[in-house]
Amino acid sequence: MRYSKMLLPTSKEVPAEAEVISHQLLLRGGFIRKLTAGVYSYLPLGLMALRKVTAIVREEMKRAGAQEILMPMVQPGDLWMESGRWQHYGPELLRFRDRNERECCLSPTQEEVATDLARRELLSYRQLPVNIYHIQTKYRDEMRPRFGLMRCREFIMKDAYSFDADDEGAARSYENMRVAYNRIFARLGLDYRMVEADSGSIGGSYSHEFMVLADAGEDTLVLCRDCSYAANVEKAMVAPVPAPAAGVPLEELRKVATPGTKKVATVAEFLKVPPQQIIKTMIYQIERDGPEPREFVAALVRGDREVQTVKLKNLLGANEVNSLTEDQVWEFLRLPVGFIGPVNLPLRVVADSEVMAMVNAVAGANEKGFHYQGVNPERDFSVQVTGDLRQIAAGDRCPHCGGLLHFREGIEVGHIFKLGARYSEAMNATFQDREGRQRPFIMGCYGIGVSRILAACIEQNHDRNGIIFPMPLAPVQVILLNLGLEDEALTSAAEELYQALLAAGVEVLFDDRDERPGAKFKDADLLGIPLRLTVGRTFKQEGLVELRERKSGETTLLPVDQVVAAVQARIRRELA
Ligand code: ATP
Numbered sequence: 001m002r003y004s005k006m007l008l009p010t011s012k013e014v015p016a017e018a019e020v021i022s023h024q025l026l027l028r029g030g031f032i033r034k035l036t037a038g039v040y041s042y043l044p045l046g047l048m049a050l051r052k053v054t055a056i057v058r059e060e061m062k063r064a065g066a067q068e069i070l071m072p073m074v075q076p077g078d079l080w081m082e083s084g085r086w087q088h089y090g091p092e093l094l095r096f097r098d099r100n101e102r103e104c105c106l107s108p109t110q111e112e113v114a115t116d117l118a119r120r121e122l123l124s125y126r127q128l129p130v131n132i133y134h135i136q137t138k139y140r141d142e143m144r145p146r147f148g149l150m151r152c153r154e155f156i157m158k159d160a161y162s163f164d165a166d167d168e169g170a171a172r173s174y175e176n177m178r179v180a181y182n183r184i185f186a187r188l189g190l191d192y193r194m195v196e197a198d199s200g201s202i203g204g205s206y207s208h209e210f211m212v213l214a215d216a217g218e219d220t221l222v223l224c225r226d227c228s229y230a231a232n233v234e235k236a237m238v239a240p241v242p243a244p245a246a247g248v249p250l251e252e253l254r255k256v257a258t259p260g261t262k263k264v265a266t267v268a269e270f271l272k273v274p275p276q277q278i279i280k281t282m283i284y285q286i287e288r289d290g291p292e293p294r295e296f297v298a299a300l301v302r303g304d305r306e307v308q309t310v311k312l313k314n315l316l317g318a319n320e321v322n323s324l325t326e327d328q329v330w331e332f333l334r335l336p337v338g339f340i341g342p343v344n345l346p347l348r349v350v351a352d353s354e355v356m357a358m359v360n361a362v363a364g365a366n367e368k369g370f371h372y373q374g375v376n377p378e379r380d381f382s383v384q385v386t387g388d389l390r391q392i393a394a395g396d397r398c399p400h401c402g403g404l405l406h407f408r409e410g411i412e413v414g415h416i417f418k419l420g421a422r423y424s425e426a427m428n429a430t431f432q433d434r435e436g437r438q439r440p441f442i443m444g445c446y447g448i449g450v451s452r453i454l455a456a457c458i459e460q461n462h463d464r465n466g467i468i469f470p471m472p473l474a475p476v477q478v479i480l481l482n483l484g485l486e487d488e489a490l491t492s493a494a495e496e497l498y499q500a501l502l503a504a505g506v507e508v509l510f511d512d513r514d515e516r517p518g519a520k521f522k523d524a525d526l527l528g529i530p531l532r533l534t535v536g537r538t539f540k541q542e543g544l545v546e547l548r549e550r551k552s553g554e555t556t557l558l559p560v561d562q563v564v565a566a567v568q569a570r571i572r573r574e575l576a
């Protein structure tokens with residue numbers, strides 16, 4: 001690969017549109033180009049790096065016994081109607097009609113197609129278990145595509161689907177993928193954590209996410225310092241709530257004027273009570289299946305806590321939970337935000353367990369400028385659902401061991417789900433069991449954000465000069481600089497070295513451009529290629545080639561006939 005002939009448009013300018021470092025460096029290094037919001041072309045070096053990811057994914061999927069197929073990107077809407085997701089999958093699903101007015105969509109994921117394939121082809125328990133996967137372009141009409149390859153509308157995913165005869169088999173398939181995923185992310189050289197996760201719109205009962213630790217991450221992880229507990233903050237359980245203090249006399253309920261106190265902090269100050277003594281009441285609109293698909297609910301948490309809407313959604317079995325503006329709450333319910341409370345509230349009330357342990361609390365009186373004091377759950381208001389509703393927060397203890405929790409930002413690069421019979425039952429996907437009965441498949445699904453991995457890797461591996469690719473993900477292993485284009489001896493030595501590296505199977509980019517040395521060094525650093533070879537001044541003076549490691553900056557001078565072996569040894573060491 002000769003740099004002079006490559007489409008490799010590097011630039012010094014930091015593109016204004018790029019907020020995060022991976023996006024900036026992918027653009028500056030000429031790895032990708034934007035076509036339109038959240039839709040990118042991969043230029044040669046970008047594609048090479050992407051293929052490094054897919055090669056490792058393929059090897060490990062193969063090792064795990066999964067079979068590669070390729071499913072279509074255009075899907076019939078009918079299948080999504082069968083699974084029930086046509087209604088629920090929001091505007092991220094890009095829908096359209098073909099010339100015969102048939103509903104279609106672009107694949108955001110493939111459960112329906114995989115389940116359809118299974119019901120047609122897997123007829124007997126003898127054929128099970130099966131794990132099929134593909135690496136394919138996905139389309140999700142994300143509301144906010146951003147951060148370059150991190151959140152695209154069009155992106156590349158590896159998705160796998162397992163079909164088993166029973167729960168035990170499905171658990172084995174899940175475990176098999178869990179092991180494979182850990183191998184994949186370790187081999188990619190990423191600093192990552194596997195965390196307990198919410199199942200989201202895919203549905204199903206049980207899931208883990210694989211998170212690359214990086215400040216630019218859009219997810220928050222909760223990690224225990226003392227044990228292995230790790231969870232997405234959406235899911236992180238709260239340690240059991242202590243029982244209410246016994247023997248505290250219950251005060252009577254009384255309405256008090258609290259003018260201008262809309263926020264918990266101002267109510268607390270006005271009434272001289274701690275925020276923990278206040279019940280915070282939040283109004284949401286939920287959507288779900290059934291005769292009354294839309295409903296307003298009130299969610300209660302302690303004043304110093306926040307509602308975790310994913311937990312609320314799961315507690316209520318809802319498909320969606322939407323927040324409302326102050327104006328909407330007034331328009332739809334005639335309730336004054338800031339003064340809402342559960343006493344005499346004509347809505348379904350969902351309370352965090354902690355609220356149920358409160359005694360003589362403060363809550364809004366559903367009247368502007370008034371609160372109640374002496375509010376006691378059960379006596380003064382009824383609750384339809386209680387449970388773990390609040391977001392875990394700093395100071396909370398590990399639900400497993402009581403250890404200290406801490407928070408980290410992460411980028412989700414993989415997600416594995418136990419689906420159970422969620423899709424097979426809805427789509428009537430069955431096989432014949434040993435006794436001759438038809439039974440639904442027990443399924444799992446397993447995704448990897450192949451293109452997002454590139455961004456995540458760069459977030460973790462860069463300095464102010466550019467990318468520092470770990471060897472397994474580097475588009476090429478070596479960049480070879482010829483610094484004496486006008487000098488015949490240098491040029492022919494560089495040329496020979498290039499050929500020798502190629503012959504030895506080393507992946508090498510040969511910078512044979514007519515550029516100043518400074519520009520070549522800068523580009524080599526920007527591109528993040530792990531090893532740099534320079535044929536320049538030291539070669540002319542002493543016959544030595546300089547080998548430099550991008551990561552450590554360490555340089556070694558080598559006689560030209562030792563270069564190939566030295567390079568091969570480093571590559572082997574870093575791929576081991
Ligand atoms: P997110 O919460 O980040 O939107 P998700 O839960 O919707 O992710 P999955 O449906 O589990 O994602 O998809 C599998 C993998 O595909 C994710 O783990 C992620 O790495 C990747 N992925 C999802 N959405 C995008 C996107 N918009 N751009 C790039 N990669 C994505």
Ligand code: MG
């Ligand atoms: Mg998503």
